[in-house]
Amino acid sequence: MSINSTPTGTAAAFNYASLESPVIYHQGKIIKLGELLDTVDYLSTKIPAHQHILNLYEERYYFLLGFLLALKQQSISLFPSTITAHTLAQLHENYADILVLSDDSEIAAALDLKALLKGSTQQKSQTSHFPEISLQQTVAVIFTSGSTGQPTPYKKLWSDLVTTSHLLAEQFLLPEHSHHQLSALLATVPAQHMYGLETSIMMALQQGLLIHSSKPFFPQDISDCLADFQQYALQANTLINSILITTPLHLKACIKTGIDLSAVSLFISATAPLDRELAQQCEQDYSAQVKEIFGCTEVGSMAYRRTIKSQQWTVLEDISLDSGDEHNEVQINTTRSIKHFAFNDIVDVIDNKHFLLKGRKEDLVNQGGKRTSLAYLNHHLQSYDELVDACYYQDDSLSNSQDDSRLIAFVVLQTPLSEALSQPFSKQQLKKAQQQQSKQIRDYLKNKIEAVFLPKKIIYVPQLPRNSTGKLPLSQLKKLFLQNV
Template sequence: MVAFAALLVRGQTNLLPPSRAAHAVDAALTANPGSYALGDAALDPAPPHYLHFTPVAGSAGSGATMLVADAAVAAMGYTSGSTGVPRANPKRWDKLAISSGHNDALLRALAGGDYHVVATVPPQHMYGLEFSILLSLFGHAAVHAGRPFFAADIAAALAELPAPRILVTTPVHLRALLDSGQALPPFAGIVSATAPLAVELASEAEARFGVPLQEVFGSTETCVIAHRRTAHEDAWTPYAGVALHPQPDGTRVEAPQLAQPVVLADIVELLGDGRFRLCGRNADLLEIAGKRASLGDLTHKLLAVPGVRDGVVFQLDDTDAMGIRRIAALAVAPGLSVTAILDALRGDIDPVFLPRPLKLVESLPRSETGKLPRAALLEALARDQGPGTGDR
């Protein structure tokens, strides 16, 4: 947060690569000539363009108010690469102030006033930036300085903050937290994003911890634009001023924090009360042999198979002898065989949409935020094609 603010007052832009992997950082630096990396770790050998600083405890600033120009490009957010190559999206300071105001109002409603945040998502991801760094810079929220990963770390971080506390997390972290059985100190609510949250998982979390869970919807391009209490409703409530316009290639989004409308690949159904339902993504829609399905729905059915703890269905780039792009899947299912999973899927999925191949893996190649970059999925599928793969 210190480095983020320091760059702002110097009129510089924070680059937010899709991950902390060396290749992702190098790509962001290469795409922005004259850029550099800043960190508090003493790296040996230090990579090119790396500046090391050592925070001084108890040091005091000049006391002068540090101002940031409204039109300043405060950050350059990169998409995750889950649908291809990461893309850069500039974020103006005044527009971030608007979106942060909406997020702050949502968390205030959960906490009943001022609140304190523990976030398990890294701040270079737009969701992490919005619900950690920016809440502190624009509002009265206090955010825990650490980024806890394991269940015991989350419990310790919550205990270090005064009430009311809010946990900002992802479905992957939430699943691990529930499976651990870790007891948590009292807190006011949960916020989740980065991947679709299953109703069953949301309901289990609310029942276990006795707090409401709000799932937020947005993108790197738009920031968060809507929310819902997933355990109790399937429709999303847009933030104030957000307007959605369905079109053939997705949905055009108009919002106060956008300088111009943005078209997302998400397909929505508008409801009469101003809310909307997500119906998949334009790129997820499949049509094979005159039949239609969506990758999102196929993934949901894979996850519904008893014993499947995690999984994803995706389409390959190569085609078969009929010129059709094959459908593949990765599944984490200890104790199950590929045959057992395919047999279970046959009851819910048309045979033309059964994943071939389906590969069993120990874990999905998720990023720090729970995303599944397409390149990582293809690499995992290609690795060790053997007994754990079904293609029948």
């Protein structure tokens, strides 16, 4: 497929050597391509085609079944950035005929594939046919949180996902991988986000790699999953090349707890820039390369680097950079369906293929790899009834790295707590009242935004330092913060 022209034609959903090829390790068992396709076949006879599929599974086996079912039935997979009661209601308002796939009993009207597959006796056809997918087909809609309370959708064509998976494979997989050893992917990130989708699902399917179904969380969980791969390698008498798809947060936890990850042959990190020293230590401790992907929901994976070798990022082949305009807005051009996009981050363009990352734009928030904007968070915070004014604030001095500094909120209440309490009151009583108030505000926000974006501290102030145009200068917020801690 040429990447320089509008893609036409079709591309396969996967490229495994045979129906006997191992696709995914799930619950102590290897599922081969033939069995996987039989299961998708069975599901497609039980589940009528829907326009949209909301695939919420964390276990990649069930995610993969839902994803392949969507491809087979030409349904569009919806990937919201957060799952709260609020975002689910918004999705149902904006998209017709959504099939929700989930094993979470709290999600209304969800179909659980596990229940559907329990006790089913599938025909072993071993000749399963899976259609090629038109490159122009919209296969997914993936959302950013937007800035006004409405998530912003981005359509992904099959060509978008196929192209990036091939470009990533060129950078991250050894060319001889399929001949001598099996490459296996383990990911600590969700399959529903662009990074996880492009690497742990698309790259795996397109390159015929083995996937681990689990999304490990603690360092020990990662180590346990790697042991699963090693055990399979022994049984199958093959060599396995394990690749860990993860984030700076998880890498830091692995290093700090001294867990043994020597089974990993390559670490891929994304969602926030990786600290160079951490990468260095990781390469040393685990004798494996650490490479990073830079990307965003809107465009997908855009650039890569090996952290210890280069500060610079090199963009993927289908992307070129425009040097910044007078507003210092750097634009990327690409043959992907989005065509053009202005960076969310502040970057220095070196040439049309290389750039340096200088920091996040003031409005951008990154918490443990999850991104949103301050505008979005402020929108929800300010919608709380009993306050006059409020804003989020991200203070970099609380943390070593600006990317994981936690969020706080300034709140101006209609009735200040000091007036609401009966006089006289002790400091202790005021503190208790503040804790209760903060709990109420957090409970309110919980239904609207993801837990990592809840304010870690809420500071009650008589007013916010708005200037004559109503804006809140960062320098003034910093001052307010320092006065209150």
